[in-house]
Amino acid sequence: xxTYLDNNATTxxxxxxxxxxxxxxxxxxxxxxxxxxxxxxxxxxxxxxxxTVAAALGGVAPDEVLFTSCATESLxxxxxxxxxxxxxxxHLVTSAVEHPAVLEVCRDLARDGLEVDFLPVDRAGRLxxxxxxxxxxxxxxxxxxxxxxxxxxxxxxxxxLARLTKEIDPSVLFLTDATQTMGKLPLDLTGELAAVDLFxxxxxKLHAPKGVGAxxxxxxxxxxxxxxxxxxxxxxxAGTENVAAxxxxxxxxxxxQRTRDAxxxxxxxxxxxxxxxxxxxxxxxEVNGAGAERLPNTLNLSVxxxxxxxxxxxxxxxxxxASSGSACTSGSLEPSHVLRAMQIPFTAVxxxxxxxxxxxxxxxxxxxxLAAFPEIVRGLRRLSPYWDxxxxxxxxxxxxxxxx
Amino acid sequence: xxxxxxxxxxxxxxxAVQGKPGTHLGEIEQPDGxxxxxxxxxxxxxxxxFRVERHPEDPLQDRIVEARYxxxxxxxxxxxxxALCSLIESGGYSPVGALKITNxxxxxxxxxxxxxKIHCSVMGAEAxxxxxxxxxxxxxxxxxxxxxxxxxxxxxxxxxxxxxxSLSEPYLRRxxxxxxxxxxxxxxxxxxxGGACMSCHHKPGGLQDLLDEAxxxxxxxxxxxxxxxxxxxxxxxxxxxxxxxxxxLSPFQFAxxxxxxxxxxxxxxxRRDGGDLELVDVKDTAIFIQLxxxxxxxxxxxxxxxxxxxxxxxxxxxxxIRVVAV
Numbered sequence: 229x230x231t232y233l234d235n236n237a238t239t240x241x242x243x244x245x246x247x248x249x250x251x252x253x254x255x256x257x258x259x260x261x262x263x264x265x266x267x268x269x270x271x272x273x274x275x276x277x278x279x280t281v282a283a284a285l286g287g288v289a290p291d292e293v294l295f296t297s298c299a300t301e302s303l304x305x306x307x308x309x310x311x312x313x314x315x316x317x318x319h320l321v322t323s324a325v326e327h328p329a330v331l332e333v334c335r336d337l338a339r340d341g342l343e344v345d346f347l348p349v350d351r352a353g354r355l356x357x358x359x360x361x362x363x364x365x366x367x368x369x370x371x372x373x374x375x376x377x378x379x380x381x382x383x384x385x386x387x388x389l390a391r392l393t394k395e396i397d398p399s400v401l402f403l404t405d406a407t408q409t410m411g412k413l414p415l416d417l418t419g420e421l422a423a424v425d426l427f428x429x430x431x432x433k434l435h436a437p438k439g440v441g442a443x444x445x446x447x448x449x450x451x452x453x454x455x456x457x458x459x460x461x462x463x464x465x466a467g468t469e470n471v472a473a474x475x476x477x478x479x480x481x482x483x484x485q486r487t488r489d490a491x492x493x494x495x496x497x498x499x500x501x502x503x504x505x506x507x508x509x510x511x512x513x514e515v516n517g518a519g520a521e522r523l524p525n526t527l528n529l530s531v532x533x534x535x536x537x538x539x540x541x542x543x544x545x546x547x548x549x550a551s552s553g554s555a556c557t558s559g560s561l562e563p564s565h566v567l568r569a570m571q572i573p574f575t576a577v578x579x580x581x582x583x584x585x586x587x588x589x590x591x592x593x594x595x596x597x598l599a600a601f602p603e604i605v606r607g608l609r610r611l612s613p614y615w616d617x618x619x620x621x622x623x624x625x626x627x628x629x630x631x632x
Numbered sequence: 633x634x635x636x637x638x639x640x641x642x643x644x645x646x647x648a649v650q651g652k653p654g655t656h657l658g659e660i661e662q663p664d665g666x667x668x669x670x671x672x673x674x675x676x677x678x679x680x681x682f683r684v685e686r687h688p689e690d691p692l693q694d695r696i697v698e699a700r701y702x703x704x705x706x707x708x709x710x711x712x713x714x715a716l717c718s719l720i721e722s723g724g725y726s727p728v729g730a731l732k733i734t735n736x737x738x739x740x741x742x743x744x745x746x747x748x749k750i751h752c753s754v755m756g757a758e759a760x761x762x763x764x765x766x767x768x769x770x771x772x773x774x775x776x777x778x779x780x781x782x783x784x785x786x787x788x789x790x791x792x793x794x795x796x797x798s799l800s801e802p803y804l805r806r807x808x809x810x811x812x813x814x815x816x817x818x819x820x821x822x823x824x825x826g827g828a829c830m831s832c833h834h835k836p837g838g839l840q841d842l843l844d845e846a847x848x849x850x851x852x853x854x855x856x857x858x859x860x861x862x863x864x865x866x867x868x869x870x871x872x873x874x875x876x877x878x879x880x881l882s883p884f885q886f887a888x889x890x891x892x893x894x895x896x897x898x899x900x901x902x903r904r905d906g907g908d909l910e911l912v913d914v915k916d917t918a919i920f921i922q923l924x925x926x927x928x929x930x931x932x933x934x935x936x937x938x939x940x941x942x943x944x945x946x947x948x949x950x951x952x953i954r955v956v957a958v
Contacts, residue, residue, distance in 0.1 A: 357922075357958045358910075358912045358920070358922060358958050361912050361913045361915075361920045361956075361958055362912065362913050364915070392920070392956065392958060395918055395920075395954075395956040396915045396918060396920075397915075533672075533704065534704065535675065535676065535704060535705050535706050535709070536706075537706035538645070538649065538705075538706055538707050538710060541642075541645065541707045542646075542649060554675065554706070562796075562827070562828045562829075574672050574673040575672055578672070578675050578704075604649070607649040607650060607651065608649060610651060610657060611648060611649065611657055611702060611703055611704075611710055612702060612703070612704050613659075613668075613677060613678070613679040613702035613703065613704055614672065614677075614704060629672060
């Protein structure tokens, strides 16, 4: 029995999604660009998937949806494409808590001489809309802000931020990384989100396989193609289509549309029960992003005075998959840039742990974490030079560290 | 990144977390040797204490009989702490003799450590040195007279090379030679230097320079990335906009007139109802305001206020003004 609570990292492929894609890996393997009759099936399937995605985004035009290989490609295509199409403008606005697929691209462009403002967030992970207004200037070409944060689940008010950007200058492009919200929140690019020009997400966060993503490009948005070659995707994204994965993405989006509202209520219930249970059983634990609007599926906790990797290791032994923003699990020696941007004290950044749910999770998963996690924390705190296990509280000299 | 720990490392960690008998978790009260290394900010910290059986005449013949640790850190940091204590207790070392234990012994004891986790073993060796230094002070042993130079950390003040982990030039020079570190990834793996922002890798006096000085080589293949350009003065950008835009007044005068109109005609009304507003920005003729106090967060009032403010400013300042609520 595995309790998988790392759904912001990736999700399990849904059975109906696998069934939908399977024929295109087997008998219907044809290249959709080929001329013969049997290639029409794959071409029609892609067309159908594009219509499904376009409908799920609030009824945008199907030709505004491009299929890509992943959200990272979508974001690279959007940013580099916007920069190349607007050479007279040299300024970008983004936030300090974006996914590396945005952050590192912006840093790379800064090395080329573009100017980038990385807007800060507050202690709850919120972005001040006033900062966005002040940052946009006459030579700004793109504002790139994520919809929901992958680590904390904090949701930015994208509709307002896009609207404000357009009020300043309608020719500034607005890009949203919606990787964590596609399939989770209602998304209407013809209504509430009508000021968003570019909108990126991937399939594997919503029960489609890895290796497929999409980019919405609003008609008229000045963006040059990124992958250049053949005529696929109307010449705006070359490369033979990953037919099976695109079909899968369509099926996953359709399924998410159908059950999203009911799923959301159930997932939020699970997350809230886990959150309340852990906060009640452990001292010196805080919810990162508490006080901000958060995704219903994400719980990011900081457990003061212990390190995240040890927690993950012990959770793993208990059959529970989660993730941490600690330095030791990042592959670098830096702890999470998101939690640091939120100015979470060091005692807590290294002890951060994220549980992220999907519709596959059940009450039994919550029960297992509630049974295992408090004991894991107590075990690690016994080892900590900052903790007084006899009284289950920080040592007096360590207490001020919690306030950073 | 899945775990690449040896079975022994994992077993030692699990035993420690469960507080199994025979593990060395804890802190000796009134220890004969006390040493700390690392900090919570860096992500790992070790407090190491030991107790000796005192020799009646010669402190150098003291025997370490008990060693304990408390560690904030990852799986390998905890396992390395446990390994250090096991090695010391089983060896029947004198404090000075224990200095022979190096981070390599700890790595061997653990059956190897991933490269990026080598610093956990170095931390153990550093804490041991600090504890022996502390013991020598308490027992009146002059280590320098014995030809032992412990480089207590407070003696290694100097130019900071790695700002992220506060590592000084003397410390890094010593570690490069001591641990035989030949590349920047090796330095990062062993002592963390350069593992965060990476700006110290190739700048003058940075890690590559220290390596070149230590081993007499010159890097040939690496072209350093240019530094980030400094953000341009924002005021200059606004001036450009105004120069090409329509307002006749200078941006300063224009904004001042808006502030005056708000002060005179708008704020008094809002304040009567417990509200207020902030002028967030002026972009060309678009005026960005944010409602405060009792007015904030009320969608109806936002719309009403926006119209009221806009009408006032159009009348008082410039009819092209457009008000946007933030």
